[in-house]
Amino acid sequence: MFSDVVIYLSKSIILVLFLKLILIAREIQQHLGNGLM
Helix, strand or coil: CHHHHHHHHHHHHHHHHHHHHHHHHHHHHHHHHHHHC
């Protein structure tokens, strides 16, 4: 039972980090695009 909780938490943490990385990458692309234009 405890291992199931750990697996669930690790999966949710990975998902949150992945979403944050996508948002950061989008912001960087927008900044680079504005700088190049």
